[in-house]
Amino acid sequence: MMFSIQSGQKVLVVWGAAPQKKLQQLTGSLGKVCVENVDRLTMGSHPTSSFDVVLSGVIFPQSISHTTELLGEFLRLVKQGGRIILQEATVRNTNGTHLRTVEKLQSDLKITGLINIQEAKRVSLTDVEMQTLKDLLNIAINVNVVEIQCQKPNFEVGSSSKLLFTEQKRQVKPSANIAAVWKLDDTIDDDIETIDENNLLDEEDIKKPDPASLRVCGTTGKRRACKNCSCGLAEELSAEGKAVAVQPTQTKTSACGNCYLGDAFRCASCPYLGMPAFKPGEKIQLSDQQLKADV
Amino acid sequence: MRPSHMEMVNRKITFLYGSQTGTAQDVAERIWREARIFHFHGPVRTMDDYPVSQLIYEMVVIFICSTTGQGEEPDNMKHFWRFLLRKNLPADSLQGLRYAVLGLGDSSYAKFNYVAKKLHRRLLQLGGQPLLHIGLADDQHDLGANAVIDPWINDLWRKLSDLYPLPDGVVPLNKDILCPPRWIVSLSETAETYRQSSSNIELMEAKVGNNREEEFSQNNPCYVSIIKNTRTTAPLHLQDVRLIHLSAPKLQYSPGDVLMVCPHNASEKVDQFFSLLSCGSDGRLGPDTVIHVKEKDSDAPVPLALKHPLTLRRCAEQYWDLNAVPRRYFFHLLSNFTTSDLEKEKLTEFSTPEGQEELYNYSNRPRRTVLEVLQDFPQATANIPLEYMFELFQPIRPRAFSVASSPKAHNEEIHILVAVVKYRTKLIAPRLGLCSNWLAGLTPGTNIPVWIRRGSFHFPLSENNPVIMIGPGTGVAPFRSYIHERVALSQASNKLLYLFFGCRNKNGDFHFSNEWLSLQEEKHLSLFCAFSRDQEYKIYVQHLIKEQAALLWDLLSSKAWIFLAGSSSNMPAGVKEAFVKDVACGAGKLSHDEAKQFMQNLENTGYFQCETWA
CATH class of the missing domain: 3.40.50.360 (Flavodoxin domain)
Structure with a gap:
């Protein structure tokens, strides 16, 4: 159970529901080790790229679900080229469960940018252990605990290492196999099988931005007019939602003398708002609606 | 360096x-x-x-x-x-x-x-x-x-x-300097050159019947003529909707396809544009001025529409969108051309990050058009250099309309249903949709360039399964195409074709009411209608779905197809929810999760198709 850790390497052990004794057994045998509970991991502010190896969920019971968010944090914490070894409970058929199949787990690892994803190794459990795990995960069918090793690439997104001039000259040379597939002879592609694009998104992608982050000023209470409304009903909306400074007087008068210049130069109380620019001295007819103040 | x-x-x-x-x-x-x-x-x-x-x-x-x-x-x-x-x-x-x-x-x-x-x-x-x-x-x-x-x-x-750091000795350019225009635009040497090369184009346009048989596209449009242009909504109804009949013997299409139309700017707007330019220092920029547009850099090729010499009138009428809402870069460009300090200050402000809020209030929110902005900044407008006009003004975008006619029933004709876009913002002049208003003003006999694009609907070819169509308002257009096609093939029955229609008033905007009612009489079609404003409370198509939940569940159990078309941003969500809650859960007795999965599967396998537009 040593995970090929070399002496001197800095290891992060992430646990979900492990009993303390087992935790100590593992960490005692490793060198420099940090131990974090999965729920508290993001609170501990470990610096970026500080670990050689991350061991996650490797102690029974293997209850950790490696979400995109969690894997992203691992990617941040581990050094370039560092290893991540995780164990997770998987199922053969996901109907009605919150667990993944092995294939989905591997695919999800890939999507986060991890490389050299090894073949999943089966972790055997006794019957008693299996039942305990099932109870913990609140699942009725048998699970298959697998261990997968993978690596963080050497190219760090966000690093600012300058490329050598010689590297820059290198042209992209995809293999013949790739080039053969990326042909466009078959432009009528109705029959070519495609992946289900809905699988590209996970729960985080479905989230919308926090409405508070979209506001600029709380006091003016600005509201957007419905931009799709094009059938004549927008009059109601624009009458409702105007955020114009309210003048206490009954009639609108110009406060700046710039009326003829156009809306870009007019003040908020200008009776000519909404009309095009005109020549100074030109007689413009204002409707009653324009002369009344917005209340 | x-x-x-x-x-x-x-x-x-x-x-x-x-x-x-x-x-x-x-x-x-x-x-x-x-x-x-x-x-x-x-x-x-x-x-x-x-x-x-x-x-x-x-x-x-x-x-x-x-x-x-x-x-x-x-x-x-x-x-x-x-x-x-x-x-x-x-x-x-x-x-x-x-x-x-x-x-x-x-x-x-x-x-x-x-x-x-x-x-x-x-x-x-x-x-x-x-x-x-x-x-x-x-x-x-x-x-x-x-x-x-x-x-x-x-x-x-x-x-x-x-x-990718810059090599030694090379520094980034000053970002405040004016970016050079992407093409070389020059005045034509002689009027003669223009007449020679443009005669071919005129010929092509004039010969309505002589269209190439290959596929039509934006670069190779088909010229069709207006047969009829009639208002389908009642005279007092607040919205003007047009049914336009076009003579299109050369156009091949199927139900579900879409007609692409490239509108022109209204002639009053074109005239206004030139009267603004005429105040300018460059007296050569009139409607009859002929220009050449040539490529400068292979990164920015010249589009086909501009490859031959053309008049400024043609640019202003058919190429530049004078009705569009200008963007930040437009104001940045104008700030470089104006001779007025007052204008320059304001235009510069509109191009800074700090001025974005003010810019939004000035142009985006009220939907101020390019032409209206030019009117507000006369000094800038008077000094726009010719070659920058293509940087300032964007090309008119074609619009798509679901074809409402059936190839078999309406021989050699294409019909489209067009809701004329007209609404108000804080600007006194009402906002007008470019394409819909242009189409509404076309008289019989006029020729316009169009082409067909495949729609996203794949209608069933076989007549074995029931077809549920939900098309409120102008959404009913593709279904008129499909239903008449089925009738022409003698494959229409009220046990197979179900139309759910919604609009505001039975006597106001009930599109094609005569046709639907006769088809219903003849037992070719089952019709369900929601007239939202005919009574105190609102009735929408999603309420009809709820009412007919048992029937719909039966149909879905016989592998029915569902098609949804229309223009509201809330309607599709409302209809989908009614299918989940009232049909699948209510009538079908599925759990909420099962119902959602059931509807999702229908979508994934193409049995539930949506085409909606803004």
Whole structure:
């Protein structure tokens, strides 16, 4: 159970529901080790790229679900080229469960940018252990605990290492196999099988931005007019939602003398708002609606 | 000092965009312009214009895409996206590619920026390396999309400058200087040259009947003539909706297809435009002035419409969109041309990050048009150099209309149902939709250039399964096409065809009421109608779905197809919810989760198809 850790390497052990004794057994045998509970991991502010190896969920019971968010944090914490070894409970058929199949787990690892994803190794459990795990995960069918090793690439997104001039000259040379597939002879592609694009998104992608982050000023209470409304009903909306400074007087008068210049130069109380620019001295007819103040 | 040629080879960036209304295109072109400041270069193209098989050879690509409709990708990236979704693409296809994705969306929609999110993921799946985090611009932000776009673009340049530093002795250009125009625009040498080369074009346009048999497209439109242009809504009804009959013997189409129309600016607007220009110092810029547009750089090829010499009148009428709402770059350009200090100060303010809120209030929110802005800044307008007109004014975009006629029933004709767009903002003059108002004003006998585009509906060919069609308002158009086709094939029965229609008033905007009522009488069609404003409480199509839940569940159990078409942003969600809650859960007795999965499966397998428009 040593995970090929070399002496001197800095290891992060992430646990979900492990009993303390087992935790100590593992960490005692490793060198420099940090131990974090999965729920508290993001609170501990470990610096970026500080670990050689991350061991996650490797102690029974293997209850950790490696979400995109969690894997992203691992990617941040581990050094370039560092290893991540995780164990997770998987199922053969996901109907009605919150667990993944092995294939989905591997695919999800890939999507986060991890490389050299090894073949999943089966972790055997006794019957008693299996039942305990099932109870913990609140699942009725048998699970298959697998261990997968993978690596963080050497190219760090966000690093600012300058490329050598010689590297820059290198042209992209995809293999013949790739080039053969990326042909466009078959432009009528109705029959070519495609992946289900809905699988590209996970729960985080479905989230919308926090409405508070979209506001600029709380006091003016600005509201957007419905931009799709094009059938004549927008009059109601624009009458409702105007955020114009309210003048206490009954009639609108110009406060700046710039009326003829156009809306870009007019003040908020200008009776000519909404009309095009005109020549100074030109007689413009204002409707009653324009002369009344917005209340 | 500029980088050497060899060095420039490695400073290539490709900019690819998917844009439905032109906003994403605008942003893409902005990023493309800014790239030059850092001595990067490369083409800016729609994704569908780009040969996708080349992607495996690219080193740096920036993607800009909006999300439209019900979470779908814009039309000009559909093919590109479909290719990327191919299962057989190896996982390391794009390992040599560094990319960045900027998405434009609106978080009031459920599928906020789904297109950009999916693109980012797929590129990652295919081995691409992201340069930075995905940008998710949101129209719901008080400052609009730029609140996200501006900082994201800055991050992008920082990142690219780190990865591709400039060679020694080369520095970035001053970003405040005016960017040179993308093409060379010059006045024609002689009127003679114009007459010779343009005669071919006139000939092509005049000969209505003589259209090439190959597929028609924007570059090769089919000329069709107006037979009838009638208002279908009652005279006092608040909305004007037109049924336009076109004579189109050469156009092949099927139910579900869409007619593409490229409108012109109204002639009063064109006249207004030239009267504003005539106040200018350059007396040569009149409607009859003939110009040449020539390519300057292979990164910016000249579009087909501008390849031959043409008059400024033609540009102002058919090419430049004078009805569009101008964007930030428009104001930046004008600030360089004006001779008035007052104007310059305001125009400059509108192009700064601090001035965005004010700009939004001035132009976006009230939907102020290009022409109206030109009127407000007469000194700037009077001094616009000819070659910058193509930077200021964007090309008119074609619009799509679901074909409402059936090839078999309406021989050699094409019908479209057009809701005339007219609404008010705080501006005194009402806002007018360019295309709908242009179409509404066309008289019988006029010829217009159009082409057919395949719609997204795949109607069933066999007559075995029931077909449920939900099409409130103008959404009923594609269903009129399909239903009449079935009637012409003697395959229409009220046990197979079910139409759910909704509008405001039975006597106001009940489109094609005579046809539906007779078809119902003849037992060719089962009809359900919701007239939302005919009574105190509102009745919408989703209420009809609830009412007919038992029937609908029966139909779904016999493998019925469901089609949904229409224009409201709330209606599709409301209808889908009614299917889940009232039909699948209520009548079908499924649990909520099972019901959602059931409807999702119908969507995934093509048994539930939606086509909605803004």
